[in-house]
Amino acid sequence: MKRKAPNIKFTGKAKEFMCLNSYINILDNKKVIIENCKQILECNEVLARVATGSFQVEIWGRGLSLSNYCTDSVEVTGIVESVALTSRRLKEREV
Amino acid sequence: MSLGILSYEIIGDSYERLYKYIMEENIPCKSITEIKGVLYLETSVWCKSIMEEELDKLSYEYKITRRKGLFFVLKKLISRKGLVLGGLTVLVISFIASNLMLNLEILCEDEAIKKDITAVLHENGITAGCFIPSINCTVIERELKQKVDGISWAGITCDGSTLIIDVVENVDKPEARKIRMPCNLVAKYDAVIDKIEVYDGQLVTTVGSGVRKGDILVSGTVITEKIHYEDGKEIKNVSQKYARSLGKIYGTFSVTQTFCQPFEATEEVIDDTAVNKNYLKIFDAAIPLFISKEEGRYSESSSSNMFSIFGFELPVGITHTQLYKITRQNTVYTEDEALKLAYEQAERYENNFLKEYEIKDVKRSEKTDENGVELTVEYTLYGDISQEVEFFINK
Numbered sequence: 214m215k216r217k218a219p220n221i222k223f224t225g226k227a228k229e230f231m232c233l234n235s236y237i238n239i240l241d242n243k244k245v246i247i248e249n250c251k252q253i254l255e256c257n258e259v260l261a262r263v264a265t266g267s268f269q270v271e272i273w274g275r276g277l278s279l280s281n282y283c284t285d286s287v288e289v290t291g292i293v294e295s296v297a298l299t300s301r302r303l304k305e306r307e308v
Numbered sequence: 309m310s311l312g313i314l315s316y317e318i319i320g321d322s323y324e325r326l327y328k329y330i331m332e333e334n335i336p337c338k339s340i341t342e343i344k345g346v347l348y349l350e351t352s353v354w355c356k357s358i359m360e361e362e363l364d365k366l367s368y369e370y371k372i373t374r375r376k377g378l379f380f381v382l383k384k385l386i387s388r389k390g391l392v393l394g395g396l397t398v399l400v401i402s403f404i405a406s407n408l409m410l411n412l413e414i415l416c417e418d419e420a421i422k423k424d425i426t427a428v429l430h431e432n433g434i435t436a437g438c439f440i441p442s443i444n445c446t447v448i449e450r451e452l453k454q455k456v457d458g459i460s461w462a463g464i465t466c467d468g469s470t471l472i473i474d475v476v477e478n479v480d481k482p483e484a485r486k487i488r489m490p491c492n493l494v495a496k497y498d499a500v501i502d503k504i505e506v507y508d509g510q511l512v513t514t515v516g517s518g519v520r521k522g523d524i525l526v527s528g529t530v531i532t533e534k535i536h537y538e539d540g541k542e543i544k545n546v547s548q549k550y551a552r553s554l555g556k557i558y559g560t561f562s563v564t565q566t567f568c569q570p571f572e573a574t575e576e577v578i579d580d581t582a583v584n585k586n587y588l589k590i591f592d593a594a595i596p597l598f599i600s601k602e603e604g605r606y607s608e609s610s611s612s613n614m615f616s617i618f619g620f621e622l623p624v625g626i627t628h629t630q631l632y633k634i635t636r637q638n639t640v641y642t643e644d645e646a647l648k649l650a651y652e653q654a655e656r657y658e659n660n661f662l663k664e665y666e667i668k669d670v671k672r673s674e675k676t677d678e679n680g681v682e683l684t685v686e687y688t689l690y691g692d693i694s695q696e697v698e699f700f701i702n703k
Contacts (some may be wrong), residue, residue: 253327257342278348280338281330 235265260290270287271297312379315503320356323347409438411470424456441591489551493526493694495519498558509553525551557694563687569650570680578607582630589625606631650683665691
């Protein structure tokens with residue numbers, strides 16, 4: 214059975230066109246670079262939590278530290294064990 | 309090595325507001341991590357004030373745990389004045405020593421020429437210990453070529469602290485063949501001849517006679533007649549030769565000159581108030597220490613003050629330039645003033661053009677009309693009225 218590719222809505226296309234999407238680069242288990250980051254929420258040794266336009270990104274690991282060298286980008290370094298993305302809309306509803 | 313990084317240890321309840329501030333203000337931070345409720349972060353030294361202001365505002369306890377980078381190294385060094393002073397002195401001494409002339413080498417065998425070259429160099433202040441960049445090689449080379457006999461070319465090069473003078477000695481010139489055209493002496497003015505001095509050529513006029521401008525006074529064509537008798541017969545031999553006429557023919561002549569001075573004239577006036585401009589002089593370069601550029605025409609006078617250390621003049625100084633504005637303005641003269649100016653013109657003419665003649669008599673007549681004054685001067689002059697005019701021989 215053929216699966217249909219998910220339809221991208223107009224807002225999604227507009228975001229892509231305006232470069233408002235967040236780009237997340239993961240380098241092995243050593244580094245995570247998140248572009249178009251809106252807010253740093255938390256950063257301790259085991260968890261770094263940052264908010265992007267649509268998601269809240271949770272990076273779990275050991276010995277984590279966060280750096281922001283340039284505008285709207287953060288870099289999480291340490292031993293990365295998992296990266297979790299939660300829609301901000303869902304999160305807000307839960308709250 | 310980074311410019312300057314501060315490591316902070318911050319204690320507070322929640323750090324969300326601080327994170328928000330960091331993101332909003334784009335404060336570059338690195339190694340942000342919370343360990344047991346204490347936030348550790350590193351930031352640039354340039355952000356110290358805004359960071360600490362915000363930490364105070366948020367009522368966080370904080371302390372700087374580590375300072376690293378070039379900024380702090382320099383700060384430490386500057387506090388040790390002896391070290392800084394010593395370093396600077398070494399720099400200055402090495403700069404001066406590497407630019408001092410310690411040895412002079414003249415590439416020439418002839419001792420007399422060497423002596424002359426050394427004398428010219430001394431005249432221009434080039435002795436052992438002089439500052440090499442201040443030597444204007446082009447000027448010295450030109451002066452050597454002009455003043456030192458026996459050299460045809462000179463070149464100056466610097467090799468470290470040695471100044472090398474390379475010269476090319478004169479090569480004997482081959483004998484040149486001179487062709488001198490025969491010439492007549494002709495009168496420059498309508499004159500009456502008073503005195504004659506002829507060294508070569510045939511005189512064709514006499515003392516007391518009048519000549520017109522262009523008349524031949526001494527001819528370059530010399531005709532000689534030789535008469536001898538053979539068997540009772542007269543034989544005439546006519547021979548002709550050409551010469552370059554030499555001599556001085558003195559005569560009295562008159563020259564009339566008119567000098568006009570209008571009552572209204574436009575003249576250039578130099579303002580008394582000066583505009584001061586300073587330049588930083590480094591060697592031959594003059595770097596302006598001002599931004600505004602003066603418009604118009606200016607008369608300029610400048611003087612340079614060079615800095616010196618222990619009596620040794622440095623090639624760095626300040627050039628003070630004073631600019632006086634030149635303006636053109638219409639001046640109206642009275643009759644007396646205009647006449648005075650006309651007389652001044654006549655005096656200048658005498659000094660410039662009649663210097664070689666003796667002024668025997670001067671007759672002046674003045675005429676005034678509505679436009680200005682006209683001074684007519686009739687000079688009676690005495691002097692050499694001859695000039696050489698070459699001619700070609702018909703073959």
